[in-house]
Amino acid sequence: MEKKDFPELVFSIGILLLMMCLVIFFLLTNGNYPSEAQRMPRLAAIGALVFGSLILMHELPLLFKSTRSKLFFGKIYNNKGLLIVLLMVVYTILLKTFGFLLTTIGFMAATTYLLGMKNKLGIVVFSSSSTLVVYYLFHHVFAVHLPQGVFF
Amino acid sequence: MEVWLGALGSFFSHHLYLYAIVGVYVGLIIGAIPGLGPVFALALCIPITFGLEPLAAMIALTAVYCGTVGGGSVSSILLNIPGTTGSISTCYDGYPLAQQGRAATALSVSFTSSIVGGLVGPLSLAFLGPLFGRWATKLGPIEFFSLVLLAFALVAAASKGDTLKGMLMAALGLLFSFVGMDVITGTSRFSFGNLYLMDGIPFSPAVIGLFAFPELIAIALRGKSVVVNSDKVGHQKGEVWEGVKAVLKAPFTIIRSSILGVFIGVMPGVGINVSNLVNYMVEKKLSKEPETFGKGNIKGLIAPEVANSATATGSLSTAFALGIPGGSSDAILLGGLMIFGLTPGKAFFDTSISLFFPTLIWGMLFAPLAMIGALFLVRYIAKVANIKHTVLVPMIALLSIVGAFANRGQVFDIWVMIFFGVLGYFLVKAKYPLANLVVAMVLGKMLEAELNRALRISGGSYTAFLESNISLVALVISAAILLSAFIDFKKLGRRLICSKQ
Numbered sequence: 001m002e003k004k005d006f007p008e009l010v011f012s013i014g015i016l017l018l019m020m021c022l023v024i025f026f027l028l029t030n031g032n033y034p035s036e037a038q039r040m041p042r043l044a045a046i047g048a049l050v051f052g053s054l055i056l057m058h059e060l061p062l063l064f065k066s067t068r069s070k071l072f073f074g075k076i077y078n079n080k081g082l083l084i085v086l087l088m089v090v091y092t093i094l095l096k097t098f099g100f101l102l103t104t105i106g107f108m109a110a111t112t113y114l115l116g117m118k119n120k121l122g123i124v125v126f127s128s129s130s131t132l133v134v135y136y137l138f139h140h141v142f143a144v145h146l147p148q149g150v151f152f
Numbered sequence: 153m154e155v156w157l158g159a160l161g162s163f164f165s166h167h168l169y170l171y172a173i174v175g176v177y178v179g180l181i182i183g184a185i186p187g188l189g190p191v192f193a194l195a196l197c198i199p200i201t202f203g204l205e206p207l208a209a210m211i212a213l214t215a216v217y218c219g220t221v222g223g224g225s226v227s228s229i230l231l232n233i234p235g236t237t238g239s240i241s242t243c244y245d246g247y248p249l250a251q252q253g254r255a256a257t258a259l260s261v262s263f264t265s266s267i268v269g270g271l272v273g274p275l276s277l278a279f280l281g282p283l284f285g286r287w288a289t290k291l292g293p294i295e296f297f298s299l300v301l302l303a304f305a306l307v308a309a310a311s312k313g314d315t316l317k318g319m320l321m322a323a324l325g326l327l328f329s330f331v332g333m334d335v336i337t338g339t340s341r342f343s344f345g346n347l348y349l350m351d352g353i354p355f356s357p358a359v360i361g362l363f364a365f366p367e368l369i370a371i372a373l374r375g376k377s378v379v380v381n382s383d384k385v386g387h388q389k390g391e392v393w394e395g396v397k398a399v400l401k402a403p404f405t406i407i408r409s410s411i412l413g414v415f416i417g418v419m420p421g422v423g424i425n426v427s428n429l430v431n432y433m434v435e436k437k438l439s440k441e442p443e444t445f446g447k448g449n450i451k452g453l454i455a456p457e458v459a460n461s462a463t464a465t466g467s468l469s470t471a472f473a474l475g476i477p478g479g480s481s482d483a484i485l486l487g488g489l490m491i492f493g494l495t496p497g498k499a500f501f502d503t504s505i506s507l508f509f510p511t512l513i514w515g516m517l518f519a520p521l522a523m524i525g526a527l528f529l530v531r532y533i534a535k536v537a538n539i540k541h542t543v544l545v546p547m548i549a550l551l552s553i554v555g556a557f558a559n560r561g562q563v564f565d566i567w568v569m570i571f572f573g574v575l576g577y578f579l580v581k582a583k584y585p586l587a588n589l590v591v592a593m594v595l596g597k598m599l600e601a602e603l604n605r606a607l608r609i610s611g612g613s614y615t616a617f618l619e620s621n622i623s624l625v626a627l628v629i630s631a632a633i634l635l636s637a638f639i640d641f642k643k644l645g646r647r648l649i650c651s652k653q
Contacts, residue, residue, distance in 0.1 A: 011582035019324060026327055026342065033341060036607075037334045040600040041327065041341065048323035055316050081369025085574060088549060092566045104550065111546040115372060130547065134554060142188070142196060144558045 009063045016052050016059075023048045084111055099149025104131040159510030163518070171204070171212040172515050173522045179219020180526060184226035186364070187356050187555020189236035190424070190464070193220045194484040198491075206492035207508060211515030213488050214465065217481060218273075218519045221424055221464045222266035222526075225457055229258045230378065230536045231548055232367040233555075234359055238424030238460035240590055241432035243363055245445060245452035252448055253379045256534035260395030261450055263526050265406075265457035268399065270520030272410040272458075273417070273465025277472070278513045282501050284418045284466075285473025291419065293605035294616055298626035299419065300599050303426060305630035307433045307591040309637035318588045318637075321579075325592025326599075328353055335597065336604040348564040352597065355425075357556035357569040359590060364552045365573030366580040371541050371548075378537040378544070392530050398450045405435060405451050406458055413459035417467030421598055423479040427463040428456035429591050465516055472496045 023045045030038050030045070091107045098106075108127035117123055138144045163169065175197075182193040197216050201209035224236030229246035242262060249258035276284070291299070308322040309315070331342040332352030343349035371378065399406070409431045416427040435455035436445045445452045467478040468485065475496040477483035489496060494508065501509055539547075556569040579586060610616035617623050 008582055011578050012584075015578055015582055015584070019320070023327070029342065033334075033339050034337050036604050037337045037339045037341060040596075040603065041330045044323050044326035044330070044596075048320060048327065051316050051320040051323060055320060058316070079369070079373065081372040081577075084368065084372055084545065084549060085365065085570065085577075088553065088570055091553070092563060092570065095563055095566075108546050108550065111549060112542055115542045115545055116375075117542045126543065127546075130550065134550060138554055138558065142182075142192075142558070144554075145561055146554075146557070147563065 009059055012059055013056065013063060016056050020049060020052050023052070080114065083114060087111060087114075095147050095149075097149055100146040101131060101135060102149060104134070155507065156510050159507045160514050162507060163511050163514040166207075168208055168211055168511065168515060169518055171208045172215045172518045173525075175212040175215025176219035176222075176519045176522045177526075179216040179221075180223035180226075180523070182216075183220035183223025183235050185555060186227050186231070186233040186235050186360055186551055187558050189224070189238070189356070190217050190220040190481040191484065192558070193217070194481055194488075198484065198488055201488070202491075206494060207511055207515075209488065209492060210485075210512055211519075213485055214468075214512070214516050215519035215522075217464055217485065218266075218270050218461065218516070219523070221460050222263065222270065222457075222520075222523055224460075225262035225266070226259065226533060227551075229262060230255060230533070231364070233364040233548070233552065236424070237355065237359065237594075238428050238464070239456070240359065240363075240425070241428045241456040241587070242453060244432065244587070245447070245449050247367070247378075248446065248448040249450075249453070250378050250534075250537045253537070254391060254448070255379075255537040256391040256530050257395040257398070257450075258453060259530045259534055260392040260527055261399055261453050262457045263523055263530065264396045264399040265454045266461045267520040267523050268406055269410060269413060269458035269461030270465065270523070271517060272414065272462045273468075274513050274516035276414045276462075276466050277469050277516070278510075281469045282473050282498060284414075284469040288418055288420060288470045288474065288476075291622070292620075293602045293609060294620050295622040295626070296419070296421075297599065297602035297606050298617060298620075298623040298630070300422070300595055300602060302626045302630045302633075303416075303422075303430050304591065304595050304599060305633045306437075307429055308588055309633050315637045317584045321584050321586070321588040322592045325589040326596040328358075328589075329593045329596025330600065332597075335601040336608075346564075348560075348562055353593070354560060354565050354568055355593065356559050357565040358572040358593065360552050360556050361569035361572035361574075362576035362586055362590065364548060364569075366577045368545055368548050368552075368573075369577055372545050375541055377540055391534075392527060395530075396527070399454055402451055402454055405454050408438075409435070409455045409458040410462045413462030414466035414469075416459075417463035417465075417478065418469050420470055420476055420478045423467060423481070424460040424463050425594050426591075428460045429587065429594075431455045431459035433587075461520070472500050473498070 026041060027045045030041055087107060087110055091103055094103050105127050108130055109123050112123050112126060135146065139146055178197065179193055182188050182196070183190070193216050194213060197213060201212055204212065220236060221238050224234065224239035225242045225246060227233050227235040228239040228242040229250050232243050232247040234240045234243055246258045246262060249255065304322070308318060329352065331349055333340050333350055340350055412431055412434065413427050416422055416430060432452060432455055435451055436442050439445065439449070439451060441449070464481070467482055471477045471482040471486050473496065475486065477486045486496060494500065552569060553566055556565045557563070559565060576586060579589070606616065617627060
């Protein structure tokens with residue numbers, strides 16, 4: 001058995017508990033469907049619960065035995081990667097209002113700045129050029145209709 | 153024989169080879185962009201081919217198909233984002249190679265494998281097309297269910313490390329695949345009245361999220377480029393040739409993957425998405441050093457790429473022989489065929505009626521060969537792995553967002569991508585294997601639909617699965633594979649033998 005460290009166990013058990021809730025929710029909504037539509041979802045849900053419980057039984061004792069690391073919780077707040085994901089969420093919310101061009105330029109500028117590029121001119125050039133290239137490629141060449149906002 | 157030589161002559165004299173070359177490179181570029189796959193490329197190119205004569209149009213379209221499937225490996229290797237659903241398992245060994253600074257080798261291995269696989273497909277279509285077509289009709293829902301279960305068992309059991317975690321991922325993937333409208337009863341399940349979920353969870357955005365986000369976050373945190381150890385970057389030119397040689401040194405892998413690839417392609421409903429994953433898992437199981445898979449084993453890169461190229465053209469057997477498309481890409485090609493006034497069926501293969509079929513085959517053989525030109529560009533493409541994270545991460549983020557959006561043109565798909573991205577990040581952190589999740593999501597709906605169909609035909613009796621020969625064999629092998637995941641047969645055998653002594 002490989003050694004499991006604290007973060008891995010925390011995530012693992014956290015995921016398991018979330019999953020079990022999800023699966024139980026699945027089982028409850030299942031009751032409304034005709035029997036044929038219920039068959040495999042029920043099977044898969046039961047399988048998920050069985051395997052989930054087995055893993056939980058195995059890992060919970062390991063969690064209590066392992067040493068907690070104080071650095072762990074600090075890492076979550078300083079995580080640049082998760083911050084970028086948050087920016088993506090903001091991007092998707094603003095996409096319908098401001099349209100592809102404006103939102104994307106803003107997004108690219110924000111992410112590049114966050115990741116450490118200090119040269120202000122460089123940020124502006126990079127974000128506008130990359131947005132325009134992608135816009136041209138997808139809108140004119142591939143004929144993919146990118147969202148148009150309120151402005152243009 | 154003279155017919156084939158005559159067709160070859162007309163292929164070159166009518167400048168049809170130009171269409172093959174252009175088609176392949178268009179396909180390569182489109183396939184390299186994550187989220188855009190063969191269906192997108194073919195749908196885009198069909199209107200462009202309206203002005204051409206039927207033969208030129210069909211050669212161009214099949215070349216685009218071949219190129220897209222081959223190009224999918226580019227972003228898989230360089231960015232860990234599958235370029236097409238046929239290159240998902242290319243990420244597993246391709247990306248670690250790029251991280252080691254061997255992106256050029258990985259790319260040349262994958263292009264060479266795509267060339268080899270792309271040659272096998274048309275050959276099988278030419279010689280075995282009608283035969284495969286007839287064989288495919290023998291598969292009913294019962295056989296289909298057992299064969300899909302076999303593929304499922306193979307992948308579910310071959311997890312990296314924890315078998316229990318792999319099984320849980322498979323079960324979760326199944327549950328995700330049941331979202332949407334059930335094929336048999338028409339009930340809308342788990343969609344909570346959301347219009348965009350009625351057709352199920354959109355697969356492409358989910359896969360982009362699952363694969364792109366963990367790496368995106370990792371690169372952002374690490375603060376460098378894809379290449380982890382920049383002092384290890386070697387002489388790029390030598391690496392390309394090294395990659396080509398590595399492919400030629402693995403004949404058994406090539407033969408095995410081609411045969412399995414064509415076999416999977418012939419089955420209607422399963423395509424490049426299944427064949428690349430199944431072939432990767434088979435290769436891993438049969439290898440003498442399975443622990444090296446996922447860390448940059450070249451054979452783990454050869455198998456899926458040969459397979460997906462072989463499946464792409466090999467799957468056209470059922471389409472051309474029976475007029476039954478195996479998947480969306482086949483449907484578009486079949487549609488193209490009919491637009492130009494040709495009918496699929498036995499007459500299609502008959503060389504005495506027209507030279508269409510032989511010339512098309514020469515076109516389909518020429519397209520992969522045209523990809524040899526791409527090998528000269530590998531040096532430059534591989535440099536992407538050295539781009540600094542400040543620029544790379546925003547580009548990956550942008551491409552993922554647009555790639556997720558491009559499929560259906562719905563902002564909802566971007567949310568799906570973000571959801572699966574965050575899920576994927578935590579799953580990778582907790583060391584749950586993502587491969588099982590992806591395969592279960594691909595196969596789940598088919599598994600269930602065939603089960604329900606089979607049970608309706610047999611009147612609710614489960615013994616029908618044991619009565620059909622093909623089904624029985626497939627079920628026995630599945631059971632053996634699943635058991636072998638939990639019980640180590642070698643140890644058991646040794647213990648039994650020792651205790652008997």
